Amino acid sequence: MKNLEYFFLFLALIAEIVGTIGGFGSSVFFVPLANFYFDFQSVLALTALFHFSSNLSKIALFRRGLNKNLLIYIGIPSIILVIIGGVLTKLFKTNLLEIALGAFLVILSLVLLLKSEWVLKPNKINALLGGSVSGFVAGLLGTGGAIRGLTMAAFNLEKSSFIATSAFIDFFVDSSRTIVYYLNGYMKKELFIYIPFLFVIGFIGTYIGRYLLKFISQDNFKRVSLGLILLIGLATLIKIIFTH
Template identity: 65%
Template sequence: MKDVNFIFIVLALIAEIIGTVGGFGSSVFFVPLGNFYFDFHSVLGLTAIFHLSSNLSKIFLFKKGLDKNLLLNIGAPAVFFVILGGLLSKYVSSSLLEIILGLFLVGFSLLFLVKSEISISPNKNNAIAGGALSGFSAGLLGTGGAIRGLTMAAFNLKKSVFIATSAFIDFMIDFSRTFVYYNNGYIHKHDLIYVPFLLVIGLLGSFVGKKLLIFIPQSRFRRLSLIFILIIGIVTLVQLMMTSSSN
C-alpha cells in the first residue's frame, strides 16, 4: 500500500464523477491527470482497464436509454479507428497531437458556449465522422470522449440516452484498445496495483454521478458538458506547457 498514490486515486474518483455527469467518460480528465504521475504509455494502459469497469457500470445504471442507431453509426467507426490509433501510438510522437487536441477542445467548446445557436447537423455522415475521429483520438492519445460528446450533443438527446449510448460506445472502444495496448507493452506489472482501486472507483463514481444528474435540468446539460470540455482543453494545454518548461 505504501507504493499507492492516494492523491491520484482521489483525483481519479473526481474524474469519474464529472465524466459521468458530463456524459463523455472520465478519460478526458483521467489522462491529463494521470500524466502527472505516470509515463504516457502507462496512462494509456491504465485508462483502458479503468474504463472497462466504469462503462459497464454506466451501461447497467442507464441501460434503458440506449440509442441503437447512434451506437452503430458512431460506435462501428470508433472501434475500427481506435485499433488503428492504438497501433500508431507506438510509432507517432503524441506531443504535437496533444497540443492540437487541447486547442481543438478549447476553441470548439468556446465557440458553442458563445454562439449557442450553432450546432452540428445531426445526420449520419457527421455521426460516422465523429465516431472515427473520437476513436482515433482515443487510441492515439487515450481520450476521445469529448469529441464523441460534441458529436452526440448535436442530436439533443435526453440525459439517460446520451450517457447510456456514450458508455456503450466507450466500452467497445476500451475493450478493443486493451488488446492493442497489451500487445504494445503499455500494461505494466508495477501499475497493476492500481487496478482494484480503479475498478471500485469506476462503480462508485458512476453511481455518484447518476445521483448528481437528478439535480441538473435538461436545459443545462448541454452547456455543462461544453464547460467540462473547455476545462479539459485548458488542463491539457497547461500540462503540456509545464512539461515543456521543465525539460
Template identity: 65%
Template sequence: MKNVSYLFLLLALIAELFGTVGGFGSSVFFVPIANFYFDFESVLGLTAIYHLSSNLSKIVLFKKGLDKKLLVNIGIPSVIFVVLGGLVTKFFNNSYLELILGVFLFVFALLFLIKKEIVINPNRRNAIIGGSFSGFSAGLLGTGGAIRGLTMAAFNLEKNVFIATSAFIDFLIDFSRTFVYYYNGFIHKHDLIYVPFLLVIGIIGTAIGKRVLNFIPQNKFKQISLGLILIIGIITLTNAFIK
C-alpha cells in the same frame, strides 16, 4: 500499499464524477491527470482498463436509455479506428503525444466555449465521421470522448440516453484497445497495483455522478466541464514543455 498515490486515486474519482455528469467520459480528465504520475504508455494502458469498469457501471445504471441506431453508426467506426490509432501510437514519441493531447484539449474547449452556436448536423454521415475521429483519438491519445460527445450532442438526446449510448460505445472502444495496448507492451506489471482501486472508483464515481446529474442542468454543467478541460489542456501543455 506504500507505493500507491492516494491523491492520484482521489483525482481519478473526481475525473469519473465530472466525466459522468459532463457526458464526455472520464478519460478526457483522467488522461491528463495520470500524465503527472505515469509515463504516457502506462497512462494509455491504465485508462483502457479503468474505463472498462467505468463504462460497465454506466451501462448498468443508464441501460434503459440506449440508442441502438447511434450505437451502430458511431460504435462500429469507433472500434475500427481505435485499433488503428492504438497500433500507430508506438511509432510516436511520448512527449509529442502529450503535446498533441494538450493542444487538442485546449483548442477543443476554447472553441466551444467561445462559439456556442457551433453545431454538427445530426445525420448518419456525420455520426460515422465523428465515430471514426473519436476512435482514432482514443487509440492514439487515450481520450476521444470529447469528439464523440460533440457528435452525439447534435442529435439532441435526453441526457440518460446520451450517457447510456456513449458508455456502450466507449466500452467497445476500451475492450478493443486493451488488446492493442497489451500487444504494444503498454500494460506494465508495476502499474497493475492501481487496477483494483480504479475498478472500484469507476463504480463509485459513476453512481455519485448519476445522483448529481439529477440536480444539475446538463447544458450548464457542460460549460463547467469545458472550462475544466481548458484548464487541464493548459496544464498538460505546460507539463509537456517542461519535460
C-alpha cells in the same frame, strides 16, 4: 500499499464524477491528470482499464436508454479506428503524443466554449465521421469521448439515452484498445495494483455523477467542465515545456 499514489486515485474519482455529469467521459480529465504521475504509455493502459470499469457501471445504471442505431453508426467506425490509433502510438515519441494531447484539449475546449451554439447535422455521414475521429483520437491520445459527445449531441438524445449509448460504444472501444495496448507492451506489472481500485472508483464515481445529475444543470456544468479542460490542457503543455 506504499507504492500507491493515493491522491491520483482521488483525482480519478473526481474525473469520473465530472465526466459523468458533463457528458464528456472521464478520460478527457483522467488522461492529462494521470500523465502527471505516469509515463504516457502507462497512462494509455490505465485509461483503457479505468474506462472499461466505469462503462460497465454506466451500462448497468442507464442501459434502458440505449440508442441502437447510433451504437452501429458511431460505434463500428470507433472500434476500427481506435485499433489503428492504438497501433500508431508505437510509431511516435511520447513527448510528441503529450504535446498533441495538450493542444487537443486546449483547442477542443476553446472551440466548444466560443461556439457553444454550434451543432452538427444529425445524419449518418456525421455519425460515421464523428465515430471515426473520436475512435482514432482515443486510440492515439487516450481520450476521444468529447468528440463523440459532440457528435451525439446533434441527435438531441435524452440525458440517460446519451449516457447509455456512449457507455456501450466506449465499452467496445476500450475492450479493443486494451488488447492493442497489451500487445504494445504498455500493461506493466507495476500498474496492476491500481486495477481493483480503478474498477471500484469507476462504479462509485458513476453512481455519484448520476445522483448529482438530478440537481445540476448540465448546460451550466458543461461550461465549467470546458474551463477545467482548458486549464488542464494548458497545464499539460507547460509541463512538457519544463520537462523536455
